[in-house]
Amino acid sequence: MLLGDFMSNKYLTIYNELAEKITNGYYKTNDLLPSESELMKIYGVSRDTIRKSLNILTQEGYIQKSQGKGSFVLDINRFTFPVSGVVSFKELGKRLGKSFDTEVKVLECIQPKEDIYKGLNINKNEKVWRIFRTRKIGQENIILDKDYILQKFVNNLTYDICKNSLYEYIEGELSLKIAYAKKQITVEKCTQQDKKYLDLNEYDTVAVVKSYTYLEDNNIFQYTESRHRPDKFVFVDFARRNKI
């Protein structure tokens, strides 16, 4: 299914509408959603289509189903910082209603060093874009993002694109389809580079989010290291228990 086709999908349309109503407060925490058969009538679709929509709501933490009872609306606001999932910095700003200031420090197309090309599983000679950006909250530089993007997927990059939103350009203009990412969070001693680009004050460690991003065709596309001053770092996750 395409991103740009404005949801010709029934189940995604219904998912979005229900999610919106939960976010709005039309359905409130601990309310029951209409039953599946009621939703069938409301939207004029089959039960399976309704169930697909409800499954996504469940997966995303909007509702909790209970056999014999119905679908309860969960409190989506207990944590208000939804960093989980593959989300870009600009999208994050939007969700939080704040604006962050991004500065592009480095933008170049290089043959990467060993640790990078090995991590990306490419050969030595393949070129990648190296992008360093700092993110300001208030007056202080809090986050340093180091991106490495395979050039074969993104021919041209400009300061403006990097300052605005890489993901917007990549998914919008280039219509590359980002599928999934593997992330790892650690705490590391800060480097000279961290000190150079960030206002670390008394801190001598940084919280580091390393992630590999993949496209729908299963090609690795990007490696990112996001380095945060510890006191401003938050990562939030909604996890369902794996049965079995």
Place this chain on the structure above:
Amino acid sequence: MLLGDFMSNKYLTIYNELAEKITNGYYKTNDLLPSESELMKIYGVSRDTIRKSLNILTQEGYIQKSQGKGSFVLDINRFTFPVSGVVSFKELGKRLGKSFDTEVKVLECIQPKEDIYKGLNINKNEKVWRIFRTRKIGQENIILDKDYILQKFVNNLTYDICKNSLYEYIEGELSLKIAYAKKQITVEKCTQQDKKYLDLNEYDTVAVVKSYTYLEDNNIFQYTESRHRPDKFVFVDFARRNKI
């Protein structure tokens, strides 16, 4: 569906079998799984049942589907530390093939202080179990787990249960159904308590995972604070991009 009923479910059985074959290496990274219609024949079930199994594999990061091509096996081993999801310490040890040493430091039933009962959304008078445990890797105490569990769900707790596995007791013996958890990861200055229970060496911060755990009937059940020495802390996440 029950945990204890040995998967009378077709789609879970098939999911488990396929996941096992991927973990085994029977299906290798970048292989294509048999097509949906082949799997239908292999397992003698309908297409929807196969698709349910494949959806879970997709969700868990085992495979990536591609319209017109098939289902590719992903490299499940790029990160070998699957901490994501709701997983107990003992299960983690099993997956890593290591054994950790758990010591129960505090076990008592109390009326909690303000920050705890407010976080749990209960009233002042309700009793909770307070459990402090340290986890040793090698010779050093690396993790301090502080659990608060509502007493109304768990009447009796013993040192043995806490030392072995709380989750095993809760899901096995009491057959409470854990549904989901909300987690938050931050880095905090270490407290006197951290210094008391952990071998922090030169570190003056800890990585903190706070999580609220909920049952299938939507009741909050537990609050946990897991405090890690920064150099040994890793959190791994597999995230699919949210369309729309």
Place this chain on the structure above:
DNA sequence: AAGTGGTCTAGACCACGCG
């Protein structure tokens, strides 16, 4: 053109909660 996954439907039966 043939094969793959993606969406949607209609109908059946089961398991659970509640009055």
Place this chain on the structure above:
DNA sequence: GCGTGGTCTAGACCACTTG
């Protein structure tokens, strides 16, 4: 007993990839 969600089936048509 009734209504709820959970599982499973059979069949249809569409969209995409590959030869």
